[in-house]
Amino acid sequence: MSPSHLGPPRTQVGVLFTEKQVAMLDRRAVDEGLVASTGRPNRSELVRIMLAFAHANMPDGWRPEGYDMRQQRPRRGDAGR
Numbered sequence: 001m002s003p004s005h006l007g008p009p010r011t012q013v014g015v016l017f018t019e020k021q022v023a024m025l026d027r028r029a030v031d032e033g034l035v036a037s038t039g040r041p042n043r044s045e046l047v048r049i050m051l052a053f054a055h056a057n058m059p060d061g062w063r064p065e066g067y068d069m070r071q072q073r074p075r076r077g078d079a080g081r
Helices: 019-031 043-057
Strands: none
Touching: 019 043
C-alpha cells in the first residue's frame, strides 16, 4: 500500500463516459474543490461521492425516464454474442 493511499483498498470498476460527460465531471469537480495535488480535477472522487449519494437516496428499482437496458452499448467482447 502506498503512503499516498487514503482509506480502505478499493475494487476498480470501469465506467465509460463521453467526452462531454468527462468535461461536465471535471467542471463540477473543480467547482466543488475536488482537485488533486497535481491541480487536475479529481473526477474519481466526485463519482464516488455521487455514487454514495445515489446509494443513500435512490429508491429501489428507479431508472431515468426513457431508460431501456436493451438499448445500452454492449460490453467489449460481447459484440456478436
